[in-house]
Amino acid sequence: MSTNEQHAAFDLDAAWQLHPQVSVRPERFGALLYHFGTRRLSFLKSPALLTVVESLGTQPSARAACASAGISPAEMPGYARALETLAASQMIRGRTAA
Amino acid sequence: MTVTAAPLPLTEQFKAGLDAPICLTWELTYACNLSCVHCLSSSGRRDPRELSTAECKRVIDELERMQVFYVNIGGGEPTVRPDFWELVDYATAHRVGVKFSTNGVRITPDAAAKLAGSDYIDVQISLDGATAEVNDAVRGRGSFDMAVAAMRNLAAAGFTGFKISVVVTRRNVSQLDDFKALADSFGAQLRITRLRPSGRGADVWDELHPTASQQRELYDWLVARGENVLTGDSFFHLAGYGQELPGLNLCGAGRVVCLIDPVGDVYACPFAIHDAFRAGNVRDTGGFAEVWRSSALFTDLRRPQSGGACTSCSAFDACQGGCMAAKFFTGLPLDGPDPECVRGFGEAALAAAGSGSAPRPSGDHSHRVTPPPGRTLSGSRQPVPVSIGPRPADQPVSASWRSVPDRACDSSPLAGFRPVAETQPAQR
Numbered sequence: 001m002s003t004n005e006q007h008a009a010f011d012l013d014a015a016w017q018l019h020p021q022v023s024v025r026p027e028r029f030g031a032l033l034y035h036f037g038t039r040r041l042s043f044l045k046s047p048a049l050l051t052v053v054e055s056l057g058t059q060p061s062a063r064a065a066c067a068s069a070g071i072s073p074a075e076m077p078g079y080a081r082a083l084e085t086l087a088a089s090q091m092i093r094g095r096t097a098a
Numbered sequence: 099m100t101v102t103a104a105p106l107p108l109t110e111q112f113k114a115g116l117d118a119p120i121c122l123t124w125e126l127t128y129a130c131n132l133s134c135v136h137c138l139s140s141s142g143r144r145d146p147r148e149l150s151t152a153e154c155k156r157v158i159d160e161l162e163r164m165q166v167f168y169v170n171i172g173g174g175e176p177t178v179r180p181d182f183w184e185l186v187d188y189a190t191a192h193r194v195g196v197k198f199s200t201n202g203v204r205i206t207p208d209a210a211a212k213l214a215g216s217d218y219i220d221v222q223i224s225l226d227g228a229t230a231e232v233n234d235a236v237r238g239r240g241s242f243d244m245a246v247a248a249m250r251n252l253a254a255a256g257f258t259g260f261k262i263s264v265v266v267t268r269r270n271v272s273q274l275d276d277f278k279a280l281a282d283s284f285g286a287q288l289r290i291t292r293l294r295p296s297g298r299g300a301d302v303w304d305e306l307h308p309t310a311s312q313q314r315e316l317y318d319w320l321v322a323r324g325e326n327v328l329t330g331d332s333f334f335h336l337a338g339y340g341q342e343l344p345g346l347n348l349c350g351a352g353r354v355v356c357l358i359d360p361v362g363d364v365y366a367c368p369f370a371i372h373d374a375f376r377a378g379n380v381r382d383t384g385g386f387a388e389v390w391r392s393s394a395l396f397t398d399l400r401r402p403q404s405g406g407a408c409t410s411c412s413a414f415d416a417c418q419g420g421c422m423a424a425k426f427f428t429g430l431p432l433d434g435p436d437p438e439c440v441r442g443f444g445e446a447a448l449a450a451a452g453s454g455s456a457p458r459p460s461g462d463h464s465h466r467v468t469p470p471p472g473r474t475l476s477g478s479r480q481p482v483p484v485s486i487g488p489r490p491a492d493q494p495v496s497a498s499w500r501s502v503p504d505r506a507c508d509s510s511p512l513a514g515f516r517p518v519a520e521t522q523p524a525q526r
Contacts, residue, residue: 025117025118027117028111029108029111032120032167034195036167036218039259041120043108
C-alpha cells in the first residue's frame, strides 16, 4: 500500500538487522514477512533477498550481507532499494556495531 | 502491504497457492447475541459439534508450525465462547497473532485494558451505520450504542489503531466520510468490506447491495480518500472502472486465504460457507495442514482458472471476473461476470440465470424467530397444556417452529450474562 518515492537513500555500509518483532516465512517465491508491532505484511520477492535479509544481523554491513549472498555489484542498486523499503516499513532496522 | 523487488508478479505466485495461508479466518462459534440481517455465516445458535478447547489448541499448534502469522477470529460472536480469552492467550503465547471481530458485547473497560497491553492482538468492531438508525436496522436495536461503548473503552485504555469494520450497503454508502470521522475520533482505522450474498446476506442482497451509481461513488471515494482505509481486498471487482485499488486484486480463495468454521470445516473463503466450497475438516487425519496443502478443492482452485465469458472483456485483467462467492450465491456461473460487474454484464447474467437459480446455504444457525411451545423468546416458561397419549396422526413429529429436535446446547450462549447495553435481535 505504500509507495516509496521519497525515502532517504539506504545506507549499505551500516549494520542492519531484522526487527525483533518480525516473523519470516520462507515461500517458493522468496518469503513473507509479518511485523507484529505494526501488523503489516511484506513480501520478499526472491530467495536471494531472503538470504540477504537473514544474514543482515550477522554481517558487518548490508553491503557485506549482499556480497555473502552472491549479489553482484551490478545488482546492488536493486537490493539497496528493496532494503530501503524494508527499513521504511520497520521490517529491518539499524544495529549498533557489536 | 509493501511489495519489494519484483522479478515475477506476486499475484501469479499467489494464484498457485502458498505453503500456508497468508490470512486465515477462523469462526470460533456460530453463537451470537445479535441477528444481523446480512450475517455471512447465518449465525445465532451454537453448534453442538463446535470444536472443544483442546481441539482449538491443537489447531493453534498447527498454525504455529505452519507459521501462519495471525488469524482473523470471528463468528458468530467469538467473545461469547467461555474459553475465548484462554484461546487468545494460547495463540499469542505460540506466536500466532489474533485479530478478532466483535460487536463489542464483551469489550468492557477491563477487557479493553488487557487488549491494549498486547502487541499480538488486534480488534475489529463491526458497525454498519454511522448513526444508530442506519446501523440498528441491519444489526439490531441497541447494537450501535454497544459498539460505540466498546470503542470508547478501547480508546480510554489506550488501544489505538483498532479497526472499525463496515460492510458497505445501499443504506450506508453515503456515510463513508462519517465512518472515517468516527474512526479518526477514536484513533481507530476504518475498514470497509463488500456485502456478500452469503448466509443471511442472500435474503437481503437485492435490498441492500449498492446500486450501480453507488458502486461508482464508492470507487471514487476509495480512490480519493482510501489511502488509510483497509478493504480486505474486497472491492477488486471495482477495478474494472479503470484504476486498480490498493491490495492484491485477486481472488485468494483456497490460494492465500481460507476459513475454518466452528465445527472445524475448512472452506475456501469466509464468504463461501457451502458444501460446494468445503475442502475438509481439521478433525480429519492430517489436520488443517493436509486440507490446506492437498485437498482436491484447493488443488483445483490453484489451477489456472478460466475467465469464461469475461475473458474477452477489456476489464478482465483488472477485475479477474470478480468474487466467486458473490457469483455462486446469486446463481451465476463461476466463469462469468460478477453480479455487481461494473460494466453491467452482471445484470444481464442474472436475468439469464433467472430467479430461483441461486443455491441455498448448506447450514443455518440463525436464532429461531418463533419461540418453542411453552417458552417466550426471552426464555421464560409458560404453562403448557399437555395431554397423555400417542401423537395425533395429523401432527408432525417436530412442531412448526423448527424441524430438528431440541438439544441442550442450543440454549442461549449468553445465559446469565448481562451485556453492556440491552440488545434485541434485528427485525427481519
